[in-house]
Amino acid sequence: MDKRHFLKGALAASVLGFGSMSATAADLPYNLMEGKPFDGTKLNILSVVTPQFDGLMLRADEFTELTGIETEWTFIPFGSLQEKINAEGIAANGTYDVVNYLDSWGPPNAHWLMPIDELMARDGISMDRYPAAFARSAQFEGKTLGFPLRAHPQVLFYRKDLIETPPKSWEEIAALGESWTADDVSPIALYFNNDGNRQNLFIWLNFLWGAGETVFNEDGSAAWASDAAIKATEDYVALLTKHEVANPNSLAFVEQDARQSFMQGKSAMIPGWWWFYSGFQNPETSTLTKDQIGFVGMPSYTGVTKSYAISMPFAISEYSKNKDASWEFLKWLSNPEMDKANATVREVKGKSIVNNVVTHISSLQDEEVNEANDNIQQAAWESLKESDIMPQIAEWPEVGDLLSAAIAEAAAGGDTRQLMTDAAKQADRILKRAGRIK
Numbered sequence: 487m488d489k490r491h492f493l494k495g496a497l498a499a500s501v502l503g504f505g506s507m508s509a510t511a512a513d514l515p516y517n518l519m520e521g522k523p524f525d526g527t528k529l530n531i532l533s534v535v536t537p538q539f540d541g542l543m544l545r546a547d548e549f550t551e552l553t554g555i556e557t558e559w560t561f562i563p564f565g566s567l568q569e570k571i572n573a574e575g576i577a578a579n580g581t582y583d584v585v586n587y588l589d590s591w592g593p594p595n596a597h598w599l600m601p602i603d604e605l606m607a608r609d610g611i612s613m614d615r616y617p618a619a620f621a622r623s624a625q626f627e628g629k630t631l632g633f634p635l636r637a638h639p640q641v642l643f644y645r646k647d648l649i650e651t652p653p654k655s656w657e658e659i660a661a662l663g664e665s666w667t668a669d670d671v672s673p674i675a676l677y678f679n680n681d682g683n684r685q686n687l688f689i690w691l692n693f694l695w696g697a698g699e700t701v702f703n704e705d706g707s708a709a710w711a712s713d714a715a716i717k718a719t720e721d722y723v724a725l726l727t728k729h730e731v732a733n734p735n736s737l738a739f740v741e742q743d744a745r746q747s748f749m750q751g752k753s754a755m756i757p758g759w760w761w762f763y764s765g766f767q768n769p770e771t772s773t774l775t776k777d778q779i780g781f782v783g784m785p786s787y788t789g790v791t792k793s794y795a796i797s798m799p800f801a802i803s804e805y806s807k808n809k810d811a812s813w814e815f816l817k818w819l820s821n822p823e824m825d826k827a828n829a830t831v832r833e834v835k836g837k838s839i840v841n842n843v844v845t846h847i848s849s850l851q852d853e854e855v856n857e858a859n860d861n862i863q864q865a866a867w868e869s870l871k872e873s874d875i876m877p878q879i880a881e882w883p884e885v886g887d888l889l890s891a892a893i894a895e896a897a898a899g900g901d902t903r904q905l906m907t908d909a910a911k912q913a914d915r916i917l918k919r920a921g922r923i924k
Contacts, residue, residue: 829842
């Protein structure tokens with residue numbers, strides 16, 4: 487955990503890459519309130535550790551110059567963030583004014599995350615500035631809980647020196663088991679481990695949706711025990727158990743392990759989030775060079791491509807004593823100019839920032855953003871046109887854990903049909919108890 491406190495300072499307009507701004511101007515940017523009504527307020531921000539948010543934090547002097555509001559950031563590794571968020575909800579003491587959370591954690595914590603729809607309407611901000619999947623990920627039961635400031639589409643990374651033509655379908659990937667000749671490199675790194683964060687569902691959803699199936703039926707019951715859904719799950723785990731194209735360690739892999747396998751040259755492909763790209767080029771962590779790394783949209787399954795998108799919104803705590811000042815901060819933090827600058831400017835206050843994550847449609851289609859990031863945004867934009875998110879229900883962590891455990895056991899050689907059927911029955915009991923099943 488790393489706390490960094492930034493006091494008022496000179497406006498960092500040169501760092502942001504656009505013209506200077508005056509905190510006393512009549513037309514303050516980002517719809518900020520005039521007159522510094524919250525001058526002297528200090529906001530506590532809880533955030534996941536990532537270079538993207540380092541870039542935002544290092545620019546916070548601009549926000550302080552414009553508003554008089556100071557910020558103190560606490561950074562938490564992703565693996566510990568869920569526990570920290572849960573603890574904040576239980577403590578209910580407003581230690582943090584603004585919190586950063588994974589979208590699927592939103593529903594069970596929605597009772598203490600402040601809806602912002604009225605404030606957006608007042609200040610002329612629309613969630614239409616984000617791709618539909620990103621926008622939905624920050625909403626629950628018709629209310630917007632925050633802005634999806636860190637959000638990821640999936641892409642397929644591959645070794646250009648080993649794979650001349652990247653596969654367009656999962657069926658093509660499965661077929662590599664018969665023709666692959668690089669004994670020291672596996673065709674693809676996957677992650678089947680039941681890690682508590684339900685990461686083994688990330689790729690599985692591509693198979694489920696590609697088969698035309700859904701996680702839940704219209705009546706609210708579990709839908710993953712249908713014949714088509716079970717076949718999709720069987721095909722997913724068969725990449726490891728039957729076709730043997732997945733790295734043999736994929737059963738124990740979490741997402742980070744799979745990334746390491748690709749970076750260390752032990753796997754020739756990995757499906758995953760676009761933010762992997764910068765790490766794959768980092769000589770301190772990767773054996774690969776930029777020329778070796780290619781990326782394309784996600785493969786299809788049964789001729790259909792529908793991928794999973796994820797986000798980590800920032801939201802205002804209902805327990806905060808500084809809600810109005812926190813809203814000013816969210817307006818500044820989420821503005822489109824910042825989104826673009828944080829993906830194109832590679833040094834902020836002397837610190838190197840390598841980040842390709844943007845969330846606004848304008849940034850995804852921006853020529854300068856794409857040029858700075860080898861056009862990965864354009865590939866991601868194509869993927870996002872047919873993307874969806876995890877179910878947004880309060881019971882999802884409990885239900886998703888059942889599903890994740892079943893898939894991990896199936897990948898270990900268990901009876902996929904029996905495991906998925908049992909998980910569906912257990913999930914239905916939970917959903918019935920919660921009143922979700924109609």
